[in-house]
Amino acid sequence: MQANMEVRVFHGKRTGPTIFVSAAIHGDEIIGTEIIRRVMKKLHPGRMSGTVIFVPVVNMFGFITHSRYLPDRRDLNRSFPGTEKGSLASQLANIFSTEIIDHCSLGIDIHSAAQHRYNLPQIRIASGNPELRELALEFGPPVVIEAELRPGSLRALAREAGVDMLLMEAGEALRFDEFSVLTGVNGILRVLKKLGMIDTKRLGKRGVPPAQATRTVWLRSTRGGICRMISPSGSKVHKGDMVACISDIFGDGEEAILSPVDGIVIGHSNLPVVNQGDALLHIAEVRIFDTVGERLEKIEDAITSNQLLDEDEVI
């Protein structure tokens, strides 16, 4: 096998920015493949300004084998910028860098949680970029998280190349869930509109702004046994709340897992059988905590009630 990548380019009638939307850099994180399919059905180049490069599956090798990695177990998202004659991961990273990123001013890269885990739909951005923050808020997910970038990641490379990146995390590996898909379709169309690439009044208002966070914490299992998840993704939790409870197989020896912060659960494990040290929950510490529960509900309503997104209709 050799490194190649299938893309579809929507080249608008009028001039405008060039952006990319990519999915399945981790081959088993396939939610973005469905999001891209639905976004493409909504667009027509004759009504667009600028260009969108769609890459529904960046890591086709992992996609086919239901695996996060390349066949040699390398992680594509730690292989950027890559080289022409390196490992398969390095070659794919190089193709993505030179053929796609170098031509764009913005990228939207879509991931999901790992297998047996779920992530509340969220946008992650590099910290300290007010214009990018505006776009992330316009995307309209439940939560926007600003954080430092991982070396070797697509986002780190993109920043060096002067390309802004929105990273979407949503749902579970190897699964499609409607809320994650709708959040993605809605958000991408909204960003395109904000950039002046599509002009439609039919997207509706964004509604309340997403919750914002700059710090997240992982909660790990304090013992092996059976875990009862009390606060799954999307739950609002207070500092000191019991968010999960672990016991032995008879229900004895219960140990409570408590939230160390006021925040929103942005990811959780779906596996009830746990080992000591397993990551159970991921919580974002949020600002303006008091109104967060109500806002999450409103955001969810706005995303799921947008009838336009149910139709196979060009906007």
Ligand SMILES: [Zn+2]
């Ligand atoms: Zn990923």
